[in-house]
Amino acid sequence: MPREARYRAIARELADRIRSGDLAPGSRLPTEPELAEHYGVHRLTARQAMVELRTGGLVETRHGSGSYVRALRRRYEVSVDPETRLHPPAVIDDIAARLSGGEEIRSAALRQDPVVAGRLGLPDAEVFEVATLLRMEGVPCVASRYALPPRLADLTVEPTEGVLGALRRLGLDHRYRSHTVSADLAGPEDQELLGSEPGAAVLVREGLLVADEEPLCQVVRRCRGDLVAFTTRYE
């Protein structure tokens, strides 16, 4: 049994102090030189302990300022209707109240994607893709990509109604045919859109919507794992 690495022991000790509450959320940890001095190691060794805490999600580091215990984030618990998997109207109002600016359209363009086009039952490879971003109280939380048939390329979306709302306004009464949840790590795109740390957890929800039994829309949502949870309540 090899003895525990020095940096790992330091990380464990700090992690224990965080979990015990000795180091409170938001408070600043000792600097790297301080840790190195205190434990009698080189700065890089102390630094590696901090890397350990960062990838574990316990700590966040601000360049030039210091490392801080991550605040316990309040999670946005979003209710979902058990039958339809859509948000009940009451919830939509509730969400809207916390939303700043509604569902922001980031881009909308025709794109070649044979796989998704096939899923939508389209004759060609072309799909109309809309990328949106949802913020809760200003914080980016959910990045969505909707793939639609090209005939809907002139779709206009009011921020307050969202893409699915716009479809409904056109008389397309959709519901989910299938719905998948999984977990992934934040890639470069998530970091850019959601402001996730590299290597943070992302909750992925993927669904295929149908209207009149016809495939209408594939939606993929990537949600910040540290901020969002989806709850289904059954009465």
Place this chain on the structure above:
Amino acid sequence: MPREARYRAIARELADRIRSGDLAPGSRLPTEPELAEHYGVHRLTARQAMVELRTGGLVETRHGSGSYVRALRRRYEVSVDPETRLHPPAVIDDIAARLSGGEEIRSAALRQDPVVAGRLGLPDAEVFEVATLLRMEGVPCVASRYALPPRLADLTVEPTEGVLGALRRLGLDHRYRSHTVSADLAGPEDQELLGSEPGAAVLVREGLLVADEEPLCQVVRRCRGDLVAFTTRYE
């Protein structure tokens, strides 16, 4: 705009080669000394590029052997009944066929937990906690914790039926009252139970089961994000 860090550029170049298929899943990447030589940097700089790829989930490293492009993980798509959120019988049989050893009981003990006890409507803080592990084809996939009223502490569970099956066998016809999904990072416990890498993504499903409108069981499942996805199909 500061120029891009050397290690980051190297990581990006390797990541592109992986995504383009130039470096196939399962194949070995150049060694750290080779990369250092090739890019004209110190070994630690090349090494940091590998760290980048590891925390991004693209690469896994085996001590003494090398770093390898992570295999495209086949995902276990587990179907869930839309109404009950439980697995339909056909799926249970399907899962059972892939399970090795069924739901393995890791521990079962009485524990003090006022919060969970309150959720179950228990007069005291005591709950009976059962921890289990599910493997798919030998690979640990889902670690569950069931919290039950102490009166069920003599529950016996056949591996093939699972904890929920055992409850049903006792005539407790349960269903979900609420069900939450979220994403988290792998902690030490996940690493031990699920064999997750530090910092890997974990899909968390949490539910409260009721029987005859009485709270019966709180279950928390932590699933390997890279191996498991849950799909609901609506007919």
Place this chain on the structure above:
DNA sequence: AAGTGGTCTAGACCACTCC
């Protein structure tokens, strides 16, 4: 300007894998 974290080089020894 002083202090913080971010990057990089140089060189060393150790633990593990594979032959």
Place this chain on the structure above:
DNA sequence: GAGTGGTCTAGACCACTTC
């Protein structure tokens, strides 16, 4: 035993934040 990744020290310079 040769080669791989894992850990550690030493020292340097840069970029950012704070004052």
